[in-house]
Amino acid sequence: MNTAAPVVIVGAGPAGATAALSLAEAGISSVLLDDNGAAGGQVWRTGAADLGPPLAYTDARGDELRRDLKRHGDLIDHRTGHEVVGLFPDLRLWVLEGGETVTSLHPKAIVVATGALEVFAPVPGWTRPGVYGLGGLQALMKTSRVVPDGPVVLGGAGPLLRLVAAQLASFGAEIAAVVDAAPWPSSGQVLRLASQPGLLAKGLAFEWGLLRRGIPVHRGSAIVEVAGDEEADSVLVAPVDENWRPVDGPRRRLEARVVGLGYGVRSNVELTRLAGCEHTFSASRGGWHATRNRDMETTVENLFLAGDGGGIGGVEVALAEGVIAAASVSERLGQGDRLKTKAAKARGRMVDLVRFQDALADWSGVRPGILAGSTEDTIICRCEDVTRGEIAAAVAAGYTDIGPVKMNTRAGMGLCQGRTCTPALQAIMASETGRPLAEAGLPTSRAPLRPVPLKALAQLPLDEAVE
Ligand SMILES: Cc1cc2nc3c(=O)[nH]c(=O)nc-3n(C[C@H](O)[C@H](O)[C@H](O)COP(=O)(O)OP(=O)(O)OC[C@H]3O[C@@H](n4cnc5c(N)ncnc54)[C@H](O)[C@@H]3O)c2cc1C
Structure with missing residues (x-):
């Protein structure tokens, strides 16, 4: 296991795996972490080899990507079944393995490529x-x-x-x-x-x-x-x-x-929120996501973000952003600009792809009435059984920001930590306060993101566990 790799990439979907492969091309080793059993992310998700007839409407690039990762095994330490449950502004990560063990990594640069989550109404x-x-x-x-x-x-x-x-x-x-x-x-x-x-x-x-x-x-x-x-x-x-x-x-x-x-997908912002990145709202890119510069770097130095996690763009954009993020990391580590030409080509491809994404969002992106089918008694947070009426009552009682409403009602504080209910909570906040969806805000994230046995936290260095 290559624990000394200077770069950690979180997410082995198209964006993260492409970043790892591009870095390998430049001779840079990385640790590629993903909570699934195989690389491919959402779009190229796969199961056992003998599944039977191939799935309709998919392409072969997922298998190719998995083969390429294996081929570069000397430089890419791909760890399946590893979930990042903590990311801190100083670039430390907490990684949960097998639901039992938490280890801490502290690389020089991180590429977050954690993709998207679904929007439920x-x-x-x-x-x-x-x-x-x-x-x-x-x-x-x-x-x-x-x-x-x-x-x-x-x-x-x-x-x-x-x-x-x-x-x-x-x-x-x-x-x-x-x-x-x-x-x-x-x-x-x-x-x-x-x-x-x-x-x-x-x-x-x-x-x-x-x-x-x-x-x-x-x-x-x-x-x-x-x-x-x-x-x-x-x-x-x-x-x-x-x-x-x-x-x-x-x-x-x-x-x-x-x-x-x-009702579509939104960026998974759990880790960028934990790391303290600045976030912004963009209706055409699926709502809230961390802000980045053209090199894919977030407002936290040496923390890069590629793929749907940085605003919904689809698989082709994710692939292009993986290359750009890798090129930026390579330059930042002083490993030369071998990926510069490849990154420039990827940037060129992105212009039209983003235009397509805008048109797609214009046609079918989330609209303000998304929750109009719910009633007072409809459960919004399934983990904590919080209803729409309870959330509205908290707003009426003066809790007009999403954080206080979360603390007052416990909506989003259960097992899934708001992965399912956050868009609904935001839509209710917007309709109850009369503010646009863009001003409904984002709830805070806390580490660990998933339930972790206390004995696993106890294995961490004492100062980290106490923190
Ligand atoms: C449920 C769902 C299904 C989709 N299906 C399709 C489809 O069939 N076709 C299509 O074109 N697009 C699909 N999409 C859109 C898809 O998001 C993109 O097209 C593409 O997969 C984006 O690539 P990505 O690399 O940015 O993210 P992803 O492909 O989502 O890859 C991100 C990876 O990071 C992992 N991850 C997330 N958080 C952590 C963590 N904390 N620790 C470790 N690993 C983590 C995820 O499990 C995932 O493997 C789907 C989106 C969703 C939400």
Whole structure:
């Protein structure tokens, strides 16, 4: 194990793995940490080798990436099943291994490439058994080819909605309907999306996959209730306006044994928050993310950030940013500018890709009415059972910032530490205070990010454990 590597990269998705491979090209060793069992991140997530038929609508680059990481094993110390649960402004990291052991690393430079998290919109009944995040359904399919028994109804917005529907359908799942809050894209939006013909063609392929199987897509509509005795057995679908607020019009009840929900993705900011980086809000890049300069460096010196964790850009942007971050690290370590030309090319590619992402967000990005389907009694924080009404009451009592509301209600203070409920909490804060979503703020993060046995903390050097 190469514990003396000068660089630690967190996240072995397209961005992090590309950063490690680029550094290896320049002769620089790195430790690549990821909490999954294999590299690939969200987009190229994989399971056992003998899974059977390949997943539809994916490319072979994930396998290539895993082969390349192995080939550079002399310079890349890829540690699977390692989760970073602490990152401090002086670049120390706490790494949890196997849920049991915590070790501390202190490299010269860090590349955070922790990707994205899903955006959920709680509605009455969303905590029933049978309701999944779209990413959860996709992860089951990618890692073990689990296909849910239908009828399945998928609801939300954004490209993942159609991709998951098309993938599940290709494996024989009975998809009863796709419920999309976004309307058809306008002709102007289609023109902007056409600036990346390859990516637009991929989107159209998902659409075609649904059409030829006769799967209905209800556009401009949202799932506003999941019903059932215990488990989900149906959903209520309502028409919504351009801000995703339910409006008058015919409502339909659809039978659903499995429900998949997801309203796009947002940057995973857990580690950059812990490290004390400055953050900013950008609606077109999925909301809050750490600010970076053109070299991918955050406001914390020698802490670089690549991929969806620094604003949603998709896989091609993640790949380009991985190269740029590696080039910047190489220069910072005084290891020369061997990656300069490669980084310049990556920068060139990014201009059009970011334009495409803007058009995508314009069509299907989160709208202010995202929580309009919830009621007073709807649970927002599943870990601590906090309802929308309780959060609204805290705001009414004078807690108008997200931190105090979190402390007052315990929303976001449970096992997942706000990974699921933070966007909903922010949307409620915005609607209850009348402020724009961009001013709803971010809750604080604390180390350790995940539950850690006390005995593991006790293994750390005394000053760190006490801190
Ligand atoms: C649920 C979900 C499913 C998606 N599916 C697709 C898809 O099928 N196709 C597509 O084009 N795009 C998909 N995306 C979008 C996707 O985020 C990007 O296209 C692409 O994967 C971004 O690459 P990345 O390297 O920035 O991040 P990711 O690919 O997300 O890689 C980040 C990696 O960091 C790991 N990580 C995070 N936090 C820690 C930590 N604290 N310690 C250790 N490891 C950590 C993660 O487990 C992950 O392996 C999906 C996004 C989400 C949220």
